[in-house]
Amino acid sequence: MDDLTTATTPTSIFCGACYKRVNDTDAFCDNCGYPLKGSEKDQDYFIAVRNAKEIDLEAANKAVKKAGNILYWIAGATFLSGLLFYFAGKDQAGQVDLLIVNLILTGLYAGLAVWSQKKPLAAIISGAALYAIIFLLNAVTNPASIATGIIFKIFFIGCFIKGIKSAIDAEKIKKELNVE
Numbered sequence: 001m002d003d004l005t006t007a008t009t010p011t012s013i014f015c016g017a018c019y020k021r022v023n024d025t026d027a028f029c030d031n032c033g034y035p036l037k038g039s040e041k042d043q044d045y046f047i048a049v050r051n052a053k054e055i056d057l058e059a060a061n062k063a064v065k066k067a068g069n070i071l072y073w074i075a076g077a078t079f080l081s082g083l084l085f086y087f088a089g090k091d092q093a094g095q096v097d098l099l100i101v102n103l104i105l106t107g108l109y110a111g112l113a114v115w116s117q118k119k120p121l122a123a124i125i126s127g128a129a130l131y132a133i134i135f136l137l138n139a140v141t142n143p144a145s146i147a148t149g150i151i152f153k154i155f156f157i158g159c160f161i162k163g164i165k166s167a168i169d170a171e172k173i174k175k176e177l178n179v180e
Contacts, residue, residue: 013036015029016034017029032178033046053176068117121164
């Protein structure tokens with residue numbers, strides 16, 4: 001009678017970095033690349049690099065959140081300026097139109113701010129584009145509007161640029177860490 005040997009099935013263990021289930025025969029984690037069979041020095045280095053990237057991701061996410069909050073600030077400023085111009089104006093027909101436009105813009109900015117929690121890069125780029133379009137339309141109809149509130153405009157544009165850069169950085173780090 002032949003000696004029948006059964007094939008050994010790999011035992012499941014957990015990755016030391018991402019804690020996903022892996023086989024004890026794997027050399028690297030399929031999820032994060034942790035060197036399961038590597039030396040202790042290799043494993044410690046991997047964890048240190050991963051921790052540094054997680055810290056970078058946290059910082060990028062904070063900057064992205066600030067840019068999303070800028071959209072709320074612009075929505076509020078648009079709403080308040082619409083009310084101010086409505087009540088301060090003398091031409092009621094033109095003032096109602098201006099109020100309606102400002103209320104629509106308020107809704108758009110607030111919607112983008114909410115959307116920035118799910119899709120920050122797309123929302124921040126959309127908000128920056130809308131802000132730039134409104135800025136340019138105001139400049140065409142009233143060139144003096146360029147100088148009005150220039151400090152706020154520069155601040156908002158700077159926040160958008162930083163938010164876009166941070167959102168791109170966060171997406172890159174998420175891909176490197178294989179997180180969602």
